[in-house]
Amino acid sequence: MRNILFTLSLLLPSAAAAAADQPNFVLIFVDDLGYADIGPFGSQLHRTPNLDRMAAAGRKLTDFYVTANVCTPSRSSLMTGSYPRRVGLDENEQGRWVLFPGNREGLHPDEITVAEVLKEAGYKTGAVGKWHLGDQPEFLPTRQGFDSYFGIPYSNDMGHDSRRQPYVYPPLPLLRREKVIEQEPDQRLITRRYTEEALRFIEANRQGPFFLYLAHTMPHWPQYASTRFAGKSKNGKWGDAVEEIDWSTGEILDKLKELGIDEETLVIFTSDNGGAVRHGADNAPLRGGKGTTWEGGHRVCFVARQPGRVPAGTVSNALAVSTDILPTFAALAGASPPADRVIDGKDIRPLLFGAEREPTPHLAYYYYFMSHLNAVRSGRWKLHVARMGGRYPDYEPNPVSELYDLHADIGETTNVAERYPQVVERLRALAAWARADLGDGKKQGKNVRPAGLAAQAVTLTAN
Numbered sequence: 001m002r003n004i005l006f007t008l009s010l011l012l013p014s015a016a017a018a019a020a021d022q023p024n025f026v027l028i029f030v031d032d033l034g035y036a037d038i039g040p041f042g043s044q045l046h047r048t049p050n051l052d053r054m055a056a057a058g059r060k061l062t063d064f065y066v067t068a069n070v071c072t073p074s075r076s077s078l079m080t081g082s083y084p085r086r087v088g089l090d091e092n093e094q095g096r097w098v099l100f101p102g103n104r105e106g107l108h109p110d111e112i113t114v115a116e117v118l119k120e121a122g123y124k125t126g127a128v129g130k131w132h133l134g135d136q137p138e139f140l141p142t143r144q145g146f147d148s149y150f151g152i153p154y155s156n157d158m159g160h161d162s163r164r165q166p167y168v169y170p171p172l173p174l175l176r177r178e179k180v181i182e183q184e185p186d187q188r189l190i191t192r193r194y195t196e197e198a199l200r201f202i203e204a205n206r207q208g209p210f211f212l213y214l215a216h217t218m219p220h221w222p223q224y225a226s227t228r229f230a231g232k233s234k235n236g237k238w239g240d241a242v243e244e245i246d247w248s249t250g251e252i253l254d255k256l257k258e259l260g261i262d263e264e265t266l267v268i269f270t271s272d273n274g275g276a277v278r279h280g281a282d283n284a285p286l287r288g289g290k291g292t293t294w295e296g297g298h299r300v301c302f303v304a305r306q307p308g309r310v311p312a313g314t315v316s317n318a319l320a321v322s323t324d325i326l327p328t329f330a331a332l333a334g335a336s337p338p339a340d341r342v343i344d345g346k347d348i349r350p351l352l353f354g355a356e357r358e359p360t361p362h363l364a365y366y367y368y369f370m371s372h373l374n375a376v377r378s379g380r381w382k383l384h385v386a387r388m389g390g391r392y393p394d395y396e397p398n399p400v401s402e403l404y405d406l407h408a409d410i411g412e413t414t415n416v417a418e419r420y421p422q423v424v425e426r427l428r429a430l431a432a433w434a435r436a437d438l439g440d441g442k443k444q445g446k447n448v449r450p451a452g453l454a455a456q457a458v459t460l461t462a463n
C-alpha cells in the first residue's frame with residue numbers, strides 16, 4: 001500500500017505525499033490506573049520494565065489531564081476532542097456518573113470520533129477492550145468509526161462477577177464487532193486476550209496506516225490477572241493486574257519492532273481517570289484519586305514513544321488534555337478535526353515532538369464532577385470553586401474558594417487564596433466562561449450538543 005502511494009506521490013505530489021507520511025497510532029488507555037502506578041512515574045511497588053523502557057525511549061507528560069474522574073465522561077472526550085458536558089455525557093439520564101448496562105444513552109452518532117477522522121484519512125481502525133460510551137447497537141465502536149471491535153463494552157463489575165448480589169445487570173458480555181460471543185468471560189484471561197487481539201490487528205494491518213485503540217478492562221475493580229502474574233506482585237491483585245498490563249505493552253512494542261514499523265508508529269500509554277486508591281492505586285504526590293477533583297482524580301500518567309520522532313528520555317511539564325488526542329492525530333494524519341462544531345482539544349504536536357520547554361496551548365483546564373464545575377487550572381494556579389458533597393444520589397456541590405499553586409504545592413495542601421486575590425479573580429472569570437459555554441449543574445451551556453438517545457433500550461445478550 002505504501003509503495004503504491006509512494007508511486008502515486010510522483011504523480012500527485014501533495015495529497016499522496018501526506019498519505020505516505022501518515023504514522024500508525026497505538027493508543028493504550030488503562031482503566032483507573034494511578035499516576036504513580038508505573039515505574040516512570042515513581043512506582044516503587046510495581047515492576048514495569050516495559051513501560052520503563054518505553055519512557056526511556058520516549059517522553060513523559062507530567063501535566064496530562066483527562067476530563068473526568070470516572071470512565072464514561074473521560075472516554076467521551078478521548079473520542080470527540082470535547083469536554084463531556086459539550087457532548088452530553090457528563091452524567092447519565094438518571095444523574096449517575098457513568099452509563100450502566102441497558103441505559104438508553106450513548107455517544108451521539110453525529111459526533112465525529114478520532115476513529116472516524118482517521119478512517120476518512122485512509123486508516124484501518126480497531127478497538128479492543130472497554131468502550132463505555134453506550135451499549136445500544138447504534139452507539140457501539142463499529143458505529144463510531146472502528147472497523148473492528150473485541151471487548152467488554154462497559155465496566156467489568158457490571159455483570160455477574162460483581163460480588164454485588166443480587167445481580168441487577170445481564171451477564172457480562174464479551175463482544176466481537178456487535179455480537180455477544182461470550183457471557184461472563186474468564187476475567188483472568190482478559191488482558192492476555194486483548195493483547196493477542198491487538199497483536200493480530202497490528203500484524204494484519206502492518207502495511208499501515210492504522211489506528212489501534214487498546215482500552216484495558218484492568219485494573220478496574222474487580223482485578224484479575226493470568227496465572228503468570230496472579231499473586232506475583234507486591235501489591236495484591238491491583239499490582240498483579242498492573243504488571244500484566246506492563247507485559248502487554250512490551251508485547252506491542254516488540255511486535256512493532258519485529259515488523260519494522262517501530263519508527264512509523266506513535267504509541268501512547270495513559271489512563272482514563274485517576275487511580276482508585278481504595279483498590280490499591282497510588283497517585284503520589286497528587287492528592288485524592290478517582291471520583292475526586294483533586295489532582296489525583298484528573299491528572300494521569302502519560303508516556304509517548306516514536307523512535308526518531310519523540311525525543312528519547314525527555315519530559316514535558318506543559319498542560320495537555322485528553323481532548324488533544326483527536327486534533328493531534330488528525331494533524332499527523334494530514335486530516336482536519338471537524339470544523340462545524342466546537343472542539344476543545346488543541347494540536348499538541350510540539351509537546352510530543354518538540355523541545356521539552358514548549359508551552360501549553362491551553363489557557364485553562366476545567367475540572368467537572370459529573371455536571372458540576374468544581375475547579376479551574378490556568379498556568380500554575382488551580383482554583384477550586386465547588387466540591388461535591390454527600391453521597392450518591394444526593395451529590396450536591398458545596399461552594400468553596402481554594403487556590404493552590406501547583407508548581408510549589410503539587411499536593412494541594414495550602415490554600416493561598418487570600419494571598420493572591422488577583423489570581424483568584426482571573427480564575428473566577430475563566431470559571432464564569434466555562435459556566436456560560438459548557439454549563440454547570442442545571443445551567444445549560446450555550447455551546448453544547450446532546451447525547452445520543454435510543455428510542456427503546458435493549459439488552460446485550462447472546463443470541
Ligand code: MG
Nearest residue numbers: 031032071272
Ligand atoms: Mg475508569
